[in-house]
Amino acid sequence: MPRPAERAAEMIRLGAYAVLGAAFLLFAGLGAAGLLDRVPAWASLAFGLGTAALVFVAAFALPRAAVEAAHDEGATALWLRAQAAGYWAAVGAFASIGWGPEAIGMGYDRYVPMIGFLAAAVPFVLVLIAEARRARG
Amino acid sequence: MRLIVRLRAHREAAGLTQAALADAVGVSRKTVNTIENGVFVPSTELALRLAAALGARVEDLFALPPD
Numbered sequence: 685m686p687r688p689a690e691r692a693a694e695m696i697r698l699g700a701y702a703v704l705g706a707a708f709l710l711f712a713g714l715g716a717a718g719l720l721d722r723v724p725a726w727a728s729l730a731f732g733l734g735t736a737a738l739v740f741v742a743a744f745a746l747p748r749a750a751v752e753a754a755h756d757e758g759a760t761a762l763w764l765r766a767q768a769a770g771y772w773a774a775v776g777a778f779a780s781i782g783w784g785p786e787a788i789g790m791g792y793d794r795y796v797p798m799i800g801f802l803a804a805a806v807p808f809v810l811v812l813i814a815e816a817r818r819a820r821g
Numbered sequence: 822m823r824l825i826v827r828l829r830a831h832r833e834a835a836g837l838t839q840a841a842l843a844d845a846v847g848v849s850r851k852t853v854n855t856i857e858n859g860v861f862v863p864s865t866e867l868a869l870r871l872a873a874a875l876g877a878r879v880e881d882l883f884a885l886p887p888d
Contacts, residue, residue: 690849749847758852758861818851821858 705808
């Protein structure tokens, strides 16, 4: 069993990923529904800075050894692979702008924010799936 | 190229759990597990720390497959 502090650091890191991934999926849904203009201007800033602040505060508050173990090179490698997949998701999303709206019968003004936020969610969703598989292993 | 990994055998011979070895080298148990399963190839630094913790050489823990 991991040490409690290591577990806490890991859960905060993964929790931040989950919140950001869920926020991007939510924004994608709102974009598809044409409701993004109803989101308060501060909401995206609050999600981004809030989760980053949580991870940084935890990194300073918890014992250094536990934080380093929770953010070790195995976790870093996983995150880099997820980011690489996110890069290709973004390229694919951009490439789909020319034909995607017509293919699914959605207006350009809704398709672009939807596909953009879906691409942004990809690395967060992938890293959470990979971490869940790693935990079972 | 797939690395030959003998970490599990050396760890078990040393009487250590994955968690104990992870504690000794400053990584998570999940990372030790993925190294043992050949899913993750550790850095040179971590390989050296693993070898030191097990009283072995890096070449004892990891090897290139024969040509």
